[in-house]
Amino acid sequence: MVENRPAPETSRRRFIDWLLSRTLTTWLLSTSVGGLLLAILYPAGRYLVPPQAVESTSASVTVPFTPEDLEPNTGEIFRFGSRAGILVRTPTGELRAFSAACTHLGCIVQYRPDVGHIWCACHNGHFDLNGRNIQGPPPAPLETYAVNVRGDQIVVSKGS
């Protein structure tokens, strides 16, 4: 009897060849589709991420009001580069400056003469006159700035 079936090795060989070509096709197709998607999605994704803005590096600022403008038991917002700061004259007459961005969710705080605290209206957070978070949701104290009075100029600076 004549054996017509190919030797097992040949058939296995053929199967592997077939599988390889299959895998190769799939691989080529999927990588090119993947490559195409990547070539579209990557630039689109990068496009949506805003470029890094140049931060103002100045470590100090002269606020646009004089020490006489600020009565005891009041506070005033000033610009510190692109951020907001708050300058407070305590009931005892001392000048203190903090970052005005609430450490909870970033609202601008204000001075409340009625309670003698710095207060954030957004979620009812309270800070004392050292910037410490004393009541409500804020998780951390306000950043403290150094205040120097030179004549009728008030200079507020970061770090000490």
Next chain:
Amino acid sequence: MAWWAGWMARGATWLDQRVGLAGVMMLAKKKDVPVHRHTIWYYLGGMTLFLFVVQITTGMLLLFYYRPSAEEAYESVQFLMATVQFGWLVRSIHSWSANLMILTAFLHLFSVLLMKAYRPPRELTWFSGIGLLGLSMAFGFTGYLLPWNELAYFATRVGTEIVGAVPFVGDFLLRVARGGDDVTGATLTRFYAFHVAVLPGVAFLFLGLHLFLVQKQGMSVPPSIERGGGANRVMPFFPDFLLRDLVGWLTALAVLAALAAFLPAELGDKADPFAPAPAGIKPEWYFMFMFQTLKYLPGHILGIEGEIVGILGFGLAGALLLLIPILDRHTARGQPSKLFTWIGVGVIAYMIVLTYLGYTASPTQ
């Protein structure tokens, strides 16, 4: 026969040969609506859709005058409200219809939840519906900023800061949402793009799927009715149900006109990034329950910042809400599911109580 009847008939034949009107009529005739004691809730989806159409229409009209930049946005809305003829009407209807649409979407969600209409085979309808509700809230959040007033500015600051508190990817998401590190004109442009282009596009996809599934599967009959022997009769969708829909829509239009006339949309003061947040600041009412929850959370819970706990909590709650069709095994098997009824009632009660507190609790104490 009137002279135009012949024209009409010829026109209908012309169309029929090209698009097959007979098939459309068949489809309309086939659809019917079960009549039982909860049928009234079936109108909420259609009502939400109607208000969405009002939003698209009035939104298009607003685009004729609105200018999306920090320097001009507030002034352009002011001009629209004060000088443009009926500008106040268009903007007020847009604002009121947005609020009513979110309200009817929430009511629609709750009715579907309590009537267990999410059970198989309608899981995809539920998923797309939750997606549409999320999109509606995103529409609300982005649209709120566009007039560039003080309230909107701080609501956006807080809202995006919340995004920034998401663990690991928060900073990245915050920058993408704001178009920079702070809420500026760049944020306004971004929100504008989302509000008028990205969100409508995505909403149409979800809405298409949602409506297709409703059309394909028909109305769900609540299990309680099914156990009592099913709906005793049906009403044809066309024209019976549609005409009733129409009565609701016309009423809604009248209500919108009245609200816009008596309580026109306010504008407030222009946003100033260097002014303190005003006392009594609050978000749109549909974010109020979350806003109020954040107020009650302390600075730290078990060593984690309170707001992060709150945000993760709401994220988890949202995920559970989305997955209800999969989690509720009893209803899927056709058994009563008291637990999920109570979860639904609990969620509704929580949202109502916290919203109530948000409007009544003293903002300053």
